[in-house]
Amino acid sequence: MDKKIKRVSKVRGKISFPGDKSISHRAAIIASCANGNTTIVNYSDSDEFASTLNCLRQYGIEIEQPEAEQNTLIIHGKGLDGFSQPEKELDAGDSAATVRLLLGIAASLPFESTFDGSARLKTRPMLRVIEPLEKMGAQIESNNFRVPITVKGGKLKAIKYIMPLSTSQVKGAIFSAGFFADGKTELIERIPSRDHFERLMSLMKIKLKKEKVQPVQPKANDEFERRLRKLSKSQVVEERGFLYTLPGNQNPVSNLTLEIPGDISAAALFVAAAVLVKNSELTIENISLNPSRIGFIIFIR
Secondary structure: OOOOOOOOOOOEEEEEOOEOHHHHHHHHHHHHOOEEEEEEEOOOOOHHHHHHHHHHHHOOOEEEOOOOOOOEEEEEEEOEOOOOOOOOOEEOOOOHHHHHHHHHHHOOOOOEEEEEOOOOHHHOOOHHHHHHHHHOOOEEEEOOOOOOEEEEOOOOEOOEEEOOOOOHHHHHHHHHHHHOOEOEEEEEEOOOOOOHHHHHHHHOOOOOEEEEEEEEOOOOOOHHHHHHHHHHOOOOOOEEEEEEEEEOOOOOEOOOEEEOOEOHHHHHHHHHHHHHOOOOEEEEEOEOOOHHHOHHHHHHO
């Protein structure tokens, strides 16, 4: 169907958006393995988040949607004991975030889990998550590092891991596995990625230390250095970053109500329109202004 878009003389008014998808994924996952009930308000209406809820329900997690309270979930967490072995493959639909973030939990569970999904999901790479979880002791079988992925979980051991590429999904998977591992999990992130998971961990009483890593000469076998050399044909002299230290055998504790702010990515088009059209004044309510997510706003200023 063809549509005509007419130029407007101004952009004015107030708008709001459904909850941020990235925060919704992480809030539901950490709430499911917490001890206590978590109420999530204004969660994402995306198909990807629906896939996360579907997988959690397949794990036996009780998720209540009160009819009287619109766009509200209550997740009844019982720690890892609240998870039961799925009767069939976990269907993640199109959502790579669902698989990557849940793999850390699956690796900690004392039974086997298999993730699968759509044809599109089968093209998404999972090596960056599989590699550190295997180092922690998980047994993982995959289709060339893509779904279907089968995880034989159990008690994990803490590791020190330098992320070759900075990604919040890998960071979240390692953290969620580290909750229940023996020892202190140490993670070095060289370039900051979104920190939704860390903020939620703090709310749920998970101890996590973050400190700057002093510049060091990279070793010859450094994976990050090797990849950069391959891509740029140059030598990286030193790298900076942040070291996260996560003590193991921690149980998230929750009796919280989390109101998910609107998705800044969805708002970006409207912000651009208001900036480009003269005489505009647009108010965007309840939007996420996490410093790790507002590069677009900083740029247009």
